[in-house]
Amino acid sequence: MKRLSPGFCNRDLLPVEVGDIIHLEGECDSDGTWTIDGESGYLILYPDILISSTSIANSIRCLRRAVLSEKFKVCDRGSLQMLIGTMLHDIFQTAVTSGFTQENLQEIAFKKVHGPKYLKEMYELNVNQIKIMQEIEEYLPSFTKWASSFLHKSHVCQQDMQLKLPSDVNKEDPICKIEVTDFVDIEENIWSPRYGLKGKIDVTASVKIHRRSKTAFKVMPLELKTGRETNSIEHRSQVVLYTLLSQERRSDPEAGFLLYLKSGNMYPVPGNHMDRRELLKLRNQLAFYFVHGIKKIGSENGQTELSPLPAIITDKQTCKYCSQIHNCALYNRAVEQDLGVLPPDMSFIEMQTQHLKPSHLKYFGLWCLMCSLEAQCKEGKKGRRNIWLMPAAERERDGSCVGNLIRTGKVETVSEGRYLHHFQSTHDTMPATNLMQGDRVLVSGQEKGLLALSCGYVSEVNQTKISCLLDRNLAKLPEDTLFILDHEEGIGGLDAHLGNLSKLMENSAESEKLRSLIIDFHKPQFLQHLSSVLPLEAKDTVANILKGLNKPQKQAMKRVLLSKDYTLIVGMPGTGKTTTICNLVRILYACKFSVLLTSYTHSAVDNILLKLVKFKVGFLRLGRSQKIHPDIRKFTEEEICKVNAITSLCHLEELYNSQPVVATTCMGINHPIFTRRRFDFCIVDEASQISQPVCLGPLFYASRFVLVGDHQQLPPLVQSAEARDLGMNESLFKRLEQNKEAVVQLTVQYRMNSKIMALTNKLVYEGKLECGSEKVGTATVNLPNLKDLKLKMELFTDYSETWLKDVLEPSNAVCFLNTEKVPAPETADKGGVSNVMEAKLVVFLTSLFIKAGCKSCDVGIIAPYRQQLKIISELLAKSSVSNVEVNTVDKYQGRDKSIIIVSFVRSNTDGNLGDLLKDWRRLNVAITRAKHKLIMLGCVPALGRYLCLETLLCYLSTENMIFTLPAGGHEGLVLASSV
DNA sequence: CAAAGCACCCTTTGT
Numbered sequence: 001m002k003r004l005s006p007g008f009c010n011r012d013l014l015p016v017e018v019g020d021i022i023h024l025e026g027e028c029d030s031d032g033t034w035t036i037d038g039e040s041g042y043l044i045l046y047p048d049i050l051i052s053s054t055s056i057a058n059s060i061r062c063l064r065r066a067v068l069s070e071k072f073k074v075c076d077r078g079s080l081q082m083l084i085g086t087m088l089h090d091i092f093q094t095a096v097t098s099g100f101t102q103e104n105l106q107e108i109a110f111k112k113v114h115g116p117k118y119l120k121e122m123y124e125l126n127v128n129q130i131k132i133m134q135e136i137e138e139y140l141p142s143f144t145k146w147a148s149s150f151l152h153k154s155h156v157c158q159q160d161m162q163l164k165l166p167s168d169v170n171k172e173d174p175i176c177k178i179e180v181t182d183f184v185d186i187e188e189n190i191w192s193p194r195y196g197l198k199g200k201i202d203v204t205a206s207v208k209i210h211r212r213s214k215t216a217f218k219v220m221p222l223e224l225k226t227g228r229e230t231n232s233i234e235h236r237s238q239v240v241l242y243t244l245l246s247q248e249r250r251s252d253p254e255a256g257f258l259l260y261l262k263s264g265n266m267y268p269v270p271g272n273h274m275d276r277r278e279l280l281k282l283r284n285q286l287a288f289y290f291v292h293g294i295k296k297i298g299s300e301n302g303q304t305e306l307s308p309l310p311a312i313i314t315d316k317q318t319c320k321y322c323s324q325i326h327n328c329a330l331y332n333r334a335v336e337q338d339l340g341v342l343p344p345d346m347s348f349i350e351m352q353t354q355h356l357k358p359s360h361l362k363y364f365g366l367w368c369l370m371c372s373l374e375a376q377c378k379e380g381k382k383g384r385r386n387i388w389l390m391p392a393a394e395r396e397r398d399g400s401c402v403g404n405l406i407r408t409g410k411v412e413t414v415s416e417g418r419y420l421h422h423f424q425s426t427h428d429t430m431p432a433t434n435l436m437q438g439d440r441v442l443v444s445g446q447e448k449g450l451l452a453l454s455c456g457y458v459s460e461v462n463q464t465k466i467s468c469l470l471d472r473n474l475a476k477l478p479e480d481t482l483f484i485l486d487h488e489e490g491i492g493g494l495d496a497h498l499g500n501l502s503k504l505m506e507n508s509a510e511s512e513k514l515r516s517l518i519i520d521f522h523k524p525q526f527l528q529h530l531s532s533v534l535p536l537e538a539k540d541t542v543a544n545i546l547k548g549l550n551k552p553q554k555q556a557m558k559r560v561l562l563s564k565d566y567t568l569i570v571g572m573p574g575t576g577k578t579t580t581i582c583n584l585v586r587i588l589y590a591c592k593f594s595v596l597l598t599s600y601t602h603s604a605v606d607n608i609l610l611k612l613v614k615f616k617v618g619f620l621r622l623g624r625s626q627k628i629h630p631d632i633r634k635f636t637e638e639e640i641c642k643v644n645a646i647t648s649l650c651h652l653e654e655l656y657n658s659q660p661v662v663a664t665t666c667m668g669i670n671h672p673i674f675t676r677r678r679f680d681f682c683i684v685d686e687a688s689q690i691s692q693p694v695c696l697g698p699l700f701y702a703s704r705f706v707l708v709g710d711h712q713q714l715p716p717l718v719q720s721a722e723a724r725d726l727g728m729n730e731s732l733f734k735r736l737e738q739n740k741e742a743v744v745q746l747t748v749q750y751r752m753n754s755k756i757m758a759l760t761n762k763l764v765y766e767g768k769l770e771c772g773s774e775k776v777g778t779a780t781v782n783l784p785n786l787k788d789l790k791l792k793m794e795l796f797t798d799y800s801e802t803w804l805k806d807v808l809e810p811s812n813a814v815c816f817l818n819t820e821k822v823p824a825p826e827t828a829d830k831g832g833v834s835n836v837m838e839a840k841l842v843v844f845l846t847s848l849f850i851k852a853g854c855k856s857c858d859v860g861i862i863a864p865y866r867q868q869l870k871i872i873s874e875l876l877a878k879s880s881v882s883n884v885e886v887n888t889v890d891k892y893q894g895r896d897k898s899i900i901i902v903s904f905v906r907s908n909t910d911g912n913l914g915d916l917l918k919d920w921r922r923l924n925v926a927i928t929r930a931k932h933k934l935i936m937l938g939c940v941p942a943l944g945r946y947l948c949l950e951t952l953l954c955y956l957s958t959e960n961m962i963f964t965l966p967a968g969g970h971e972g973l974v975l976a977s978s979v
Numbered sequence: 980c981a982a983a984g985c986a987c988c989c990t991t992t993g994t
Contacts, residue, residue: 053989054989054991078992079991081991082993083992086990200988226992227991227993320993320994321992321993455987456987488987495986601984627985665986689984690984714982831981832980833980833981867981891982912980914980914981916982
């Protein structure tokens with residue numbers, strides 16, 4: 001691999017820039033000159049960007065469309081022809097193992113059409129199974145015809161074929177007959193960092209090429225096509241690319257075949273060097289656009305802007321059927337025209353975008369830019385290229401991979417395309433790994449050339465074994481094959497963002513309404529009287545539910561019922577957000593409204609559902625089973641389909657329409673149900689933590705929405721500082737909050753006692769928060785053995801540590817332990833920032849509270865840094881304390897414990913405390929998790945350098961809640977902990 | 980200077 005140096009820059013051939021990474025293949029002189037010409041050699045630009053063969057084939061007609069399809073993936077919708085195509089592929093591939101007789105093909109076809117596999121797609125297209133079967137049956141005779149001419153020595157009666165292989169000597173006779181002797185693989189998945197390509201080969205076959213002079217054997221790719229028999233450049237190109245991909249696994253096949261399933265005709269496609277090179281040049285152009293989607297303007301720390309895409313083509317015929325036409329026009333209008341790039345034909349741009357106002361285009365452009373910045377930032381941190389660039393041992397150390405595995409036991413076929421595999425380490429025990437149940441994994445062979453054999457999900461990990469549900473059956477590989485499992489974190493992960501943004505710009509009633517509310521801030525409308533929405537028969541039920549609620553909660557319910565557009569519910573800490581949402585759903589359900597219930601995380605969705613279950617509100621839960629709470633799984637589509645053996649379209653439709661309440665995550669909205677169902681209300685929980693484009697997703701499917709959150713708690717996480725500065729971490733909740741009439745605040749809280757509550761009231765909520773009852777306000781920690789403990793401590797030590805008494809005292813609900821004099825400095829290593837002394841103190845206090853009679857599950861430890869959590873967990877394990885939850889601030893949001901110990905970690909003299917502690921919202925979350933006792937540890941003068949912490953410390957000091965630990969005071973702890 | 984979450988992916992066909 002070479003880094004391009006100045007001077008090597010031929011813009012006619014390839015759009016490269018200084019600094020771009022290339023891979024060269026071919027002849028190299030002693031003076032370092034590479035020869036790449038019509039005979040040999042390739043140049044691959046950014047070989048670590050793997051581009052699919054279909055993308056490249058698609059870019060032949062229009063490069064711009066191929067780039068757009070990559071950005072706006074979700075915008076490409078399916079069609080009936082596509083579904084038939086996929087099914088015919090599947091049928092052919094199944095016949096490969098069971099035979100091509102008409103009877104067998106009929107049987108396979110019937111099973112596929114009436115099986116569960118394609119039901120969702122049929123639902124989406126709203127076609128019936130009988131029609132699909134008819135279409136498919138037309139093809140089957142050609143399957144048999146193909147088999148009889150090309151399989152098993154039947155080539156004798158076959159017509160001659162012309163095939164000239166690149167390696168053939170000049171005068172070799174191109175006339176030949178082809179015999180397929182064996183099927184090596186189907187849907188073989190290949191990633192090639194050598195050519196920068198990826199793809200799946202329909203059929204990999206062993207082929208005998210019979211010629212008059214001699215017979216040749218080759219393993220070749222076979223590409224199936226169900227459409228019109230065009231033998232077009234697009235089709236042939238795909239085959240040529242597969243001949244390149246094949247080289248990752250075996251020697252150059254030199255050619256492949258195009259098989260048209262409608263006629264049974266098969267055409268040879270040689271992989272000539274010039275064709276390959278032309279296609280790789282096309283690939284390089286795509287790679288260039290993928291890498292250079294944005295560029296810095298001005299000098300060093302200048303701003304970034306979006307780059308123009310490949311030019312708009314002038315061939316109207318091609319545009320007529322383009323699935324990206326909307327995004328093509330939109331991007332030109334919103335982005336390129338500002339850069340001075342004008343289209344060849346203004347009228348089509350006009351037509352596609354005339355419904356959009358300048359404000360809409362501006363919003364679209366800005367969010368595209370922010371998403372690109374964030375994608376680039378993420379890509380730089382952990383691209384999937386590490387899988388082939390980083391040695392396995394190094395990845396293993398990070399915990400993102402497990403190597404040296406061999407397959408054990410049998411491969412179980414769970415359903416079509418899902419195979420359960422078990423792996424064992426060749427070492428005695430499984431190495432430590434971050435891989436968890438439900439994680440997406442990529443399986444490769446340890447040997448070079450076996451990259452990306454299959455992918456799937458982890459179904460179980462323990463000390464000795466790891467089990468995965470994979471998309472391919474690996475039993476065919478030799479038994480001693482060594483495997484590596486890599487955590488597949490996905491690339492960028494901003495597909496949903498861009499898809500939703502594009503949808504927001506569509507010319508539809510739903511999109512127009514959302515644009516006016518969200519972009520143009522149109523005032524949300526409300527009805528005047530409840531009687532107009534409340535059906536008579538629901539009145540009693542609703543009144544009953546309302547009876548159990550506090551005032552602001554009742555207020556919230558009314559607001560939602562009266563809303564015509566949206567409502568924002570501010571759920572301050574401990575105010576019963578989940579209960580409120582649960583009651584809201586009950587009320588809407590009673591009023592016969594349909595509800596789409598969503599949140600960012602699976603666990604938040606399930607928390608509400610777990611409450612809802614008790615009230616006999618029926619719902620359908622969508623999403624991957626493994627990520628869903630075990631008690632909720634029986635309400636998932638997957639489970640219901642399995643239990644009821646649903647294999648017909650009308651039963652599936654019935655299921656999809658069976659419940660007025662549908663629950664899923666914001667990202668789960670690509671489910672086929674949303675192509676046809678609409679809802680009266682959409683509720684989004686955790687809304688203040690979701691970025692705008694993602695939050696938008698579910699809103700398209702409902703006529704009104706309710707966002708629940710609290711923007712005083714953590715905002716959406718944005719890694720790119722530039723994107724953050726442009727406003728990417730502003731949630732939709734925050735954006736809409738300026739419309740005060742839509743906001744209701746839940747101010748009555750049931751979590752914290754009054755002293756803990758006072759803290760956040762002072763810091764954040766301006767005294768709005770109040771305790772739900774006298775009991776809540778005066779509650780203290782329950783330490784039944786405290787007296788005993790105190791006595792023992794006085795016996796064994798001189799118990800001069802008065803601060804210890806103070807900290808243990810239940811009535812001191814809030815304590816800040818100042819480590820200034822101890823001292824307790826921070827340390828930083830590659831794992832992150834930590835503070836060992838603070839960790840020791842935390843563990844000491846924890847065990848003391850447990851000795852005083854507190855249950856370990858009632859204690860929670862919070863730190864902003866993972867490294868600190870690691871050290872604390874290790875120390876806890878050593879002192880055999882278990883069941884104490886140790887977690888980051890971010891993970892504790894939405895939860896509580898009786899006692900919370902916060903370790904602030906940062907303690908230095910150079911003034912830099914990092915970004916994490918700067919955010920007052922993170923601080924707010926940290927100090928509002930404790931019900932009865934909040935203990936904070938940190939160095940007062942160091943922390944005081946940040947404004948939000950200074951404000952906190954100032955207040956604590958006036959309330960006499962700061963206890964300065966004596967110098968070397970920690971030494972006594974060893975003694976004390978032996979008590 | 981490091982916080983967390985979600986996501987199936989590559990294909991299928993039409994000029």
